Structures are given as C-alpha cells and as structure tokens.
Amino acid sequence: MLTIAGRTFKSRLFGGTGKFSSPQVMKEALEASGCEMVTVALRRVDLANPEDDIMSVLDRRKFLFLPNTSGARDAHEAVRLARLARAAGGGEWLKLEVTPDPRTLLPDPVETLKATEILVKEGFIVLPYINADPVLALRLQDAGAAAVMPLGSPIGTNQGILTAFQIAIIIEQARVPVVVDAGLGAPSHAAQAMEMGADAVLVNTAIAVAGDPVRMARAFAMAVEAGREAFEAGLGARRAEAAASSPQTGLDFLR
Amino acid sequence: MTQDTFTIPDFAELRQLVATHGHAAEVLRALRSERLDINGLAALLSPAAENLLPQLAARSGQITAKRFGRTIQIYAPLYLSNFCINRCAYCGFSAGNRIERRVLTMAEAEEEAMILHGRGFKHILLVSGEAPARLGVDYLVELAARLRERFASISIEVQPLEEEEYARLFASGITSVAVYQETYDRGIYSQVHHGGRKCDFDYRLATPARAAAAGMREVGIGALLGLADWRLEGLALGMHLAWLRRHYWRTALTVSFPRLRPAEGGFQPLVTVSERMLSQLIFALRIFDPDVGLLLSTREEARFRDGMVGLGPTRYSAGSCTAPGGYAHPELAGEQFSVGDHRSMQEVCADICRRGYDPVRKDWDATFQIQDGGGEMSAAAL
Numbered sequence: 001m002l003t004i005a006g007r008t009f010k011s012r013l014f015g016g017t018g019k020f021s022s023p024q025v026m027k028e029a030l031e032a033s034g035c036e037m038v039t040v041a042l043r044r045v046d047l048a049n050p051e052d053d054i055m056s057v058l059d060r061r062k063f064l065f066l067p068n069t070s071g072a073r074d075a076h077e078a079v080r081l082a083r084l085a086r087a088a089g090g091g092e093w094l095k096l097e098v099t100p101d102p103r104t105l106l107p108d109p110v111e112t113l114k115a116t117e118i119l120v121k122e123g124f125i126v127l128p129y130i131n132a133d134p135v136l137a138l139r140l141q142d143a144g145a146a147a148v149m150p151l152g153s154p155i156g157t158n159q160g161i162l163t164a165f166q167i168a169i170i171i172e173q174a175r176v177p178v179v180v181d182a183g184l185g186a187p188s189h190a191a192q193a194m195e196m197g198a199d200a201v202l203v204n205t206a207i208a209v210a211g212d213p214v215r216m217a218r219a220f221a222m223a224v225e226a227g228r229e230a231f232e233a234g235l236g237a238r239r240a241e242a243a244a245s246s247p248q249t250g251l252d253f254l255r
Numbered sequence: 256m257t258q259d260t261f262t263i264p265d266f267a268e269l270r271q272l273v274a275t276h277g278h279a280a281e282v283l284r285a286l287r288s289e290r291l292d293i294n295g296l297a298a299l300l301s302p303a304a305e306n307l308l309p310q311l312a313a314r315s316g317q318i319t320a321k322r323f324g325r326t327i328q329i330y331a332p333l334y335l336s337n338f339c340i341n342r343c344a345y346c347g348f349s350a351g352n353r354i355e356r357r358v359l360t361m362a363e364a365e366e367e368a369m370i371l372h373g374r375g376f377k378h379i380l381l382v383s384g385e386a387p388a389r390l391g392v393d394y395l396v397e398l399a400a401r402l403r404e405r406f407a408s409i410s411i412e413v414q415p416l417e418e419e420e421y422a423r424l425f426a427s428g429i430t431s432v433a434v435y436q437e438t439y440d441r442g443i444y445s446q447v448h449h450g451g452r453k454c455d456f457d458y459r460l461a462t463p464a465r466a467a468a469a470g471m472r473e474v475g476i477g478a479l480l481g482l483a484d485w486r487l488e489g490l491a492l493g494m495h496l497a498w499l500r501r502h503y504w505r506t507a508l509t510v511s512f513p514r515l516r517p518a519e520g521g522f523q524p525l526v527t528v529s530e531r532m533l534s535q536l537i538f539a540l541r542i543f544d545p546d547v548g549l550l551l552s553t554r555e556e557a558r559f560r561d562g563m564v565g566l567g568p569t570r571y572s573a574g575s576c577t578a579p580g581g582y583a584h585p586e587l588a589g590e591q592f593s594v595g596d597h598r599s600m601q602e603v604c605a606d607i608c609r610r611g612y613d614p615v616r617k618d619w620d621a622t623f624q625i626q627d628g629g630g631e632m633s634a635a636a637l
Contacts, residue, residue: 019324022608044617081620100505209324
C-alpha cells in the first residue's frame with residue numbers, strides 16, 4: 001500500500017478539483033475515481049466558509065484535502081499562503097506549487113526548494129510540484145519533502161509523459177514516494193507512469209474536461225491499477241530485436 | 256537585440272497581411288496547427304474564415320476547455336468617477352458632455368464595494384474617467400487598502416500611469432490593470448480623440464508594458480470595436496499580446512472586446528461590428544493565444560453572452576452599473592454607456608450553469624494582495 005508521511009492510501013490515483021463544469025460533477029467524478037486524496041487550490045476556495053462550493057460537497061472522511069499554492073510566484077507567497085491555510089483549518093498537508101510563469105505554469109525550482117525548506121521546518125507535510133529534474137528531486141528529499149511530484153508534461157496539456165527518461169531516474173533514486181503530476185491526458189499515460197514504478201499519479205484536467213468526467217475517472221482508476229499491477233508483476237525488458245519465447249540456443253556441446 | 260518599445264505596423268501593412276493569408280487553405284492549416292504565428296492569426300481573422308466560423312468556434316471552445324476548464328470567472332465593475340479631462344467622441348464621460356459629474360468619496364466607494372461583496376462578488380474592477388486631480392493614485396491606494404482583505408482580487412481601469420505609480424498600487428493590493436488602446440489605427444485614433452492627455456497614442460500604447468514592468472500580475476488590453484477595421488484591430492491585439500508575453504513572462508494577459516454601445520454624445524460607430532464578426536475575433540484570438548483570459552462584459556446582450564459560454568471567453572461581468580454610485584443609488588444618471596445585459600449576477604450564474612459551466616466567483620485570494628515587503632523569510636522572521 002502507498003504510504004506518504006505515515007498515512008496509507010489504497011488508491012494510487014490522486015484527483016484535482018479544478019475545471020469541472022459544476023461542483024456536483026466534480027463530486028461524482030472524484031467518488032467514481034476511488035481516489036482518497038484531492039488537491040484543491042487555496043486561491044479557489046474559501047477555507048473559512050463552511051458553505052464553500054467545493055469544500056462543502058466533498059466528504060472529508062472520504063478524501064484527504066491536499067491544499068495547493070497555485071498562483072504563488074515565489075517562495076515568499078507560497079509560504080504565506082500555506083500558513084494562512086493552516087491557520088484557517090487547512091491542515092498540514094500541502095502541495096507546493098510555485099509557478100511564476102502564468103502561461104506554462106511550469107514550476108520554479110529555486111523558489112520551490114526555498115519554500116520546502118521553510119515549510120518542512122514548520123511542520124508541514126510538503127509535496128512539491130517540480131519539473132522532472134532528478135537532482136532537484138534529491139535536494140527536495142534531503143530538505144524533508146514527503147514526496148516529490150514531477151510533471152509528465154506541462155499542466156493541462158494532455159501530452160502524456162514527455163519526461164520519461166528523467167522520471168525513470170527520479171523513481172530509481174527516490175527514497176520518498178514519486179507522484180507523477182500534470183500532463184497525463186489519457187488513462188494509458190497514467191498506466192505508463194505506474195508501469196515505470198511511480199508510486200501514484202495526479203490527474204485533473206483529463207477527467208474534469210472529458211465528455212463524461214465520471215466515466216473518465218473510472219477509466220483512470222482502472223489504468224492506474226493495471227499499471228501498478230504490471231509494475232509489481234515485473235515487466236519484461238524492452239529490446240530492439242525479436243526474442244524467441246522458447247530459445248533454441250545451441251548449448252548441446254556442454255558436458 | 257530585443258526591441259524595448261512595442262510598435263504597431265501601419266494599418267495598410269496589416270491589411271496586406273490579412274489579404275495575403277486570407278485563403279481557405281491557410282485558415283484550415285491554422286485550425287490544425289498547435290502553435291499559430293501572426294500569419295495564422297491573419298488567416299483566421301480574414302473574410303475567408305467566415306465560412307468556417309463553426310470550425311473556429313469548435314477549436315476555440317476546445318482550447319478554452321483544456322486551458323481553463325468548464326468555468327467562467329465572474330466579476331463586477333465599480334465606477335468611482337465620471338470626471339474626465341479627455342474629449343473622446345465615443346465616450347459618455349467625454350469632457351464636453353453635459354452629464355451629472357461625480358467622484359465617490361472614500362465612504363461611498365466602500366459602500367458600493369460592500370454592496371457588490373454582499374451580492375457575492377469576490378473580483379472587482381475599479382473604473383474611472385481620466386481626471387488625476389479628482390481621482391489619482393493616492394485615492395486608489397487608500398481604497399485598495401480598505402478593500403483588499405475583503406476581495407479575492409482588485410483590478411483597475413483608470414488613466415494610464417507611470418511605472419512607479421503602478422508599483423505603488425501593486426504594493427497597496429491592486430493586482431491587475433486594464434488599459435485599452437481603443438484603436439490601434441493611428442489615423443482613426445487621432446480622429447476620435449479631440450483633446451486631453453489621451454491624444455498621445457504612443458504613451459497609451461506603452462502603458463500595458465509599464466504596468467507589467469511594475470510587477471502587476473495581470474494586464475488587460477483591448478480595442479473598442481466600432482472605430483476601425485476589427486480584423487486589423489484583432490491582428491494588432493495579437494501582436495501586442497505576443498510582444499508582452501516575450502517581454503513580461505511573469506504577467507498574465509487578458510483581452511476585452513468592448514463593442515461601442517449607445518452613450519451620451521450620440522456617437523455613431525464608424526464601422527459596424529456584428530455579433531458574427533465579434534465572435535470570429537474572439538475565436539481567432541483564442542486559437543492564437545490559448546492562455547489569454549478573454550473578457551465579455553455586460554455591453555453585450557444576454558442572448559449573445561449565453562451563446563458564447565464555452566466558446567472562448569473566460570470571464571463575465573454581471574449585474575453591472577456604469578454610473579458612479581449606481582449600486583447604492585440605481586436612480587443615479589451619469590453612466591458611461593448603457594449596458595446590454597440587465598440580468599443580475601444570480602441570473603447570469605444560473606444561465607452559465609444551465610450551459611454546463613461553473614460560474615466561479617473566487618479564483619484568487621486576498622493573501623496574494625498583502626505585500627509585506629518580501630525581505631527575510633526564515634521561520635523566525637515570519
């Protein structure tokens with residue numbers, strides 16, 4: 001079972017709460033996905049308001065809320081958002097997003113590391129969203145991040161895993177869970193991440209914007225399970241040439 | 256070498272660009288491509304694209320959903336003053352017009368803001384005519400300080416300011432600046448601007464860059480439709496967007512599409528921009544720039560705004576009054592223009608929901624507005 005910061009998760013699919021056509025559709029899709037952790041943008045919700053349109057429809061016993069700092073353009077803003085969120089009852093868990101470029105929403109590695117160092121010291125459980133940079137992942141792990149969340153491709157692009165080579169290195173090196181986040185546009189992308197050995201994936205746009213978000217959520221859940229099962233079963237290595245299933249290598253000469 | 260000021264080609268040159276690329280084959284290519292250059296935008300704005308309007312709409316809608324989701328952000332304008340030193344042929348606030356002039360006191364402005372707050376608005380746009388002696392930076396700084404913790408975001412649409420002034424406003428909690436060129440056609444620009452500081456085309460053109468340089472999170476540009484050829488305005492807007500993106504990558508950008516509305520002064524539009532044309536312009540810019548926020552205000556009628564949900568625009572105003580003090584006192588005259596969509600915010604939101612979209616009232620946070628100076632950020636210091 002997946003464990004992050006001492007908490008276990010049956011599902012290796014994490015969900016998002018943005019971009020849905022209504023809070024009701026969001027709720028149904030997230031429930032269908034079986035996910036137990038959902039990220040929610042602090043800029044989008046009003047934590048102090050019990051009637052907030054997003055927070056009020058999701059059952060807190062079913063979902064662990066992972067507040068995110070989307071919109072923060074430096075460490076300073078991210079830290080401030082995190083503190084205010086915790087003060088408003090948002091808890092210790094935090095998806096750290098520092099994205100100074102509002103167009104690509106690609107994360108700033110320098111500011112992300114800075115913010116992680118501060119927030120970890122203050123007792124936050126920090127899951128930083130990063131570009132798929134293996135050295136950065138190690139630095140964040142050393143700084144006390146509870147997991148790392150490298151991107152498959154820029155957020156919202158549905159491009160799948162364009163960073164496979166680096167993600168493979170991150171997975172190989174990491175002592176903390178690796179959650180592939182952003183860019184997963186199809187269940188096959190999620191399955192690929194899981195087959196590679198990712199501990200979990202986070203999917204939002206592909207589910208929220210699908211023709212039928214509820215069915216798409218189910219499809220992702222199945223893909224994540226299939227990919228994980230394949231990883232645990234032990235995938236055969238890929239090779240360039242064909243390999244016979246019953247090799248006929250002439251070893252008759254051996255005594 | 257980077258070019259440090261944005262310049263706009265002559266409209267004759269832009270017209271040539273639209274003529275050169277305005278062929279069905281180029282339109283189709285633009286519709287298929289992932290990234291559009293300015294030639295592709297010219298094709299989508301051309302008459303050749305008119306026959307493919309449904310295809311443009313579909314592509315625009317698809318791109319918008321992917322980037323912004325199935326959501327429309329809701330905001331309201333708050334008119335602070337209708338004093339104006341400029342003489343602009345098309346505007347109800349024009350210095351020559353005999354309208355009831357008013358600048359809200361701080362208390363009145365706050366009262367208006369709290370009415371909007373009570374109606375559920377979290378994003379507000381402060382608007383005023385250009386009369387720095389009556390409403391200058393000090394006024395805005397004070398008002399922002401009073402409002403910033405109560406709203407998710409505060410934007411302004413006031414006279415063009417200097418970079419240092421924008422920096423002061425940013426520090427006081429204003430995060431977004433809208434300043435529309437009105438028309439990118441120099442000739443028409445001088446024809447409709449008869450007096451006041453606004454007559455300086457180049458100063459105005461450089462304003463969005465000054466706001467971005469000052470650190471504003473978002474800068475809005477736009478052209479008033481009904482003055483010059485809308486296809487060429489669209490091209491100019493695309494060029495302006497592309498230039499701003501290259502120079503200020505931290506700044507989010509938006510575009511507005513104000514079509515001329517009946518206003519005091521009785522100005523007749525110089526050119527007609529139909530709803531079909533307006534929609535083509537919106538689709539073309541969306542396909543050209545997938546990340547730009549697109550605003551559709553209550554200048555447009557409810558039917559049109561309803562129909563456009565999901566096809567490109569990302570932000571709607573609602574329940575707007577364009578006379579200073581008009582929320583507390585609906586009987587007040589002195590409006591900038593008469594609105595085309597008279598629905599309340601609740602009605603606009605309900606109609607957006609019916610279209611299968613989520614009307615988002617909060618998509619930013621007051622926390623971002625509190626500029627506590629940066630400085631030390633160690634655990635002890637904060």
